[in-house]
Amino acid sequence: MKKLFKIFLLLGFLVAGPGLNAQSQNDMRLNEFLVINTDDFEDDFGHKGGWIELFNSSYGTVNIGGCYLTNDPANLTKYVIPKADVLTKISPRQHILFWADNQPFRGTFHINFSLEDSKEIIFVASDGKTIIDRVAIPVEKLDTNVSYGRLLDGEGDLIGHEGWQIMERTSPSTNNAGVDEVPPAVIIKQIDPFGVIMAITAMSVVFLALILLYVVFKQIGKYNIKKSRERSEVATALTGKPKVANVSAEIYAAIATALHAYNQDSEAHDIENTILTINKVTRNYSPWSSKIYTLRETPQK
Amino acid sequence: MDKGIFSLLAENLQHFVQYTGFANVTFGHIIMICIGLAFIYLAIKKEWEPMLLVPIGFGIIVGNIPFFPGLQIGVYEQGSVLNILYQGVIQGWYPPLIFLGIGAMTDFSALISNPKLLLIGAAAQLGIFGAYAIALLMGFSPSDAAAIGIIGGADGPTAIFLSSRLAPSLVGAIAVSAYSYMALVPVIQPPVMxxxxxxxxxxxxxxxxxxxxxxxxxxxxxxxxxxxxxxVPSGLPLLGMLFFGNLLKESGVTRRLAETARGPLIDVITILIGLTVGASTQADKFLQLTSVYIFILGAASFVIATAGGVLFVKFFNLFLKEGNKINPLIGNAGVSAVPDSARVSNLVGLEYDKTNYLLMHAMGPNVAGVIGSAVAAGILLGFLS
Known part of the structure; x- marks a missing residue:
């Protein structure tokens, strides 16, 4: 039975493992791209080329090593993102830029196709089949050095153009809105200046958490009392002694106190031999009186 | 030649004097040292939370020894020993470790046997949000208001944890306020009850x-x-450690780990947290009007929390059958401050009936208050960070 359980557990891990990985890759989004770059950002080689920006929309690190980028729906595994590069681990809510310059020998982030002659961009999971995100390139709308991207990082359709727009300025490797997020505290100050909403919400959540605990332990307690009664009845049937399930804790406390007091009293009034005598020691040898232990050994040459 | 030696000697002495505390002392330092001494006096003479007030009191004195800046000795000087120890407060390492110890020493039996007492622990968190609303009205930012409001949770580690995340500049004042009022529970709560x-x-x-x-x-x-x-996942550091510590205690097979958590570990962290929080009350940072406001709001939050717990029990009693009713004098214990507030319930109860021992009943809402305040801290952290 245990062996069977272990096999199931192992199978569970084997099945769930890739699933979990794919799930985190699912949080990656195509976020912005630039098709024709003549006067925009340049790569480490001093070359200006088209680029594709990906965004990790989750709050966990995502490793995109092994995933694919392609511009061909018939060939989803066109460019495989190398697995061994530590830079493919994308931190939460961070961006990563791929140069679409058809120069893959220049490194992990230079892919093997360019965007000038592409109709769409597709980001594919590491299984080589699951399309995580895709966007059509509106070639006719895009001028030179003008990028196309999501209005808000990671927000909008996965396939359509909802949430996408022609960007006022390019923003490779940074957020598309171009402004820092408003801190939550500032938003709360605006919508709840007197703290009433916060108080009601938070108190409700505190109550909800503790009510749930109450309900669960109320049921566990009931079950426990029922089981205890059942055991007691079985014991009564076997021994013929009265059941003790309904005895209150106060009675137990009283019994325990009485026993404790009795023990203490017993110790306090222990029958002691009042005759003081000096008996002869029956055992003569003691290491404390032994010369072997008190003398140092003679040094040996 | 002789004149040259004396001149050099005088110059050296003058230089040395500039580095002494006497040359750098301000009126603020003197006041803070007096406050530190008062804490130590209250701890030793009155036995008010001595485990906390002695380290905090001595920490206040340590933090207010005047010194020439730049010697890398002050708690706010990066790289100093005190600064490194203070990181445990700022980064929020100490409070979860204290919660581990609290979990390992807490017996939840009273709560498990009568789980409806959990709700009193929830009601008493009203103090946190009452003080939050008042602090907002006084002009504090929501983050600062939340950090101040958590004083009403009557839980020192939770207060330090939340304030280190939401209002690091107020940690010292909030911690001192929280621990002071926890020591003053026997004085604040009975009149409200x-x-x-x-x-x-x-x-x-x-x-x-x-x-x-x-x-x-x-x-x-x-x-x-x-x-x-x-x-409330944002309560994970505190709740996770609290329940983990309790599992170590109750599992019955990790006795050594539980004893370490509730003994040497919590003692070490209490020493470090007390000393560094005390040392963080440097006069120039602490003696400000904001600190006075924090103390006023802290007192208000304790009063509201106590009233919230007591009034909730009265309300709850409306729905309970005769014989199952709860004595509202245990409502105050929902504010946490384990076990002092439960002891207060018992003492006030005995004033009116010398044979009515409420201690065990009050321990239920008391430990529920620990859970409730950690949940409340998690909610505030989730909303405001």
């Missing part, structure tokens, strides 16, 4: 708690952790 209860209500006798099985005690930290942290 008496004000909101009738003499008839104070005489209510509660049923003796039933015996709780080992299985229930083991299940409590596991289920408690899962339920609370699935609802």
């Amino acid at each position: 008496k004000l909101f209860t009738t003499s008839k209500e104070r005489l209510i006798r509660m049923k003796a708690p039933r015996a709780v099985s080992q299985l229930e005690k083991i299940l409590f930290p596991i289920i408690g952790f899962l339920l609370t942290c699935f609802i």
